């Protein structure tokens with residue numbers, strides 16, 4: 514059956530009020546078109562990265578953790594912040610042109626690290642999820658497992674010495690070393706190093722001093738890094754001298770909320786970083802922090 518469409522033609526001059534209305538509608542449509550075009554272009558500009566470069570984005574999610582590591586060939590997300598930051602996290606990732614992740618690592622199942630885990634799995638294309646082999650008796654953990662199941666993402670339980678590669682990045686897991694205790698979730702945290710060429714980043718979730726000692730004794734020099742994601746939001750329960758000395762970073766990244774009730778980062782840790790002449794960036798002071806690297810050197814991207 515043939516369908517014929519009639520063109521709608523408006524003739525000006527018959528009704529002045531209607532003419533004005535039609536002109537206003539036409540102008541609005543043009544303005545909307547221009548606005549959308551500018552939005553799209555600025556998004557593409559933000560999303561574009563030179564080939565061979567990698568960016569590390571410590572996203573400001575308040576009192577929580579979420580770090581995006583991007584290359585032109587693959588994306589990794591380490592933790593997904595607290596549920597309060599859902600809109601901020603989603604908007605940030607979209608503004609970066611991120612649509613999918615090769616790996617999403619949940620360091621441990623506390624709400625400030627997995628709070629938006631279900632949103633990430635539901636709304637982005639996630640290939641694999643890496644998490645410690647431990648269950649949390651919480652709604653957000655159940656929601657996360659449900660989302661992983663529904664999305665059909667591969668679920669990998671973190672094992673020490675396992676390595677994963679994507680887009681020039683190598684993830685090497687150090688901990689958890691033994692069995693995880695569900696009553697001690699901080700110490701179930703995944704400790705891992707991510708390398709891009711010669712540049713290394715060390716992540717340890719909220720692992721405390723006991724785990725740091727175990728990891729240090731087992732891996733020693735392998736903890737050596739350039740960029741250190743300061744453990745447990747800068748708490749004194751983590752960041753022991755021996756672990757920090759082995760890491761010996763030049764740049765320390767702290768993720769914590771403005772005026773948080775834990776007092777993170779603790780004064781002792783801030784002083785230790787200062788004494789060691791470490792460059793520090795923190796989300797409560799600096800907002801989102803972006804570091805770029807070409808695999809040899811790295812630099813802070815600041816306006």
Ligand SMILES: [Zn+2]
Nearest residue numbers: 623625719745
């Ligand atoms: Zn935490």
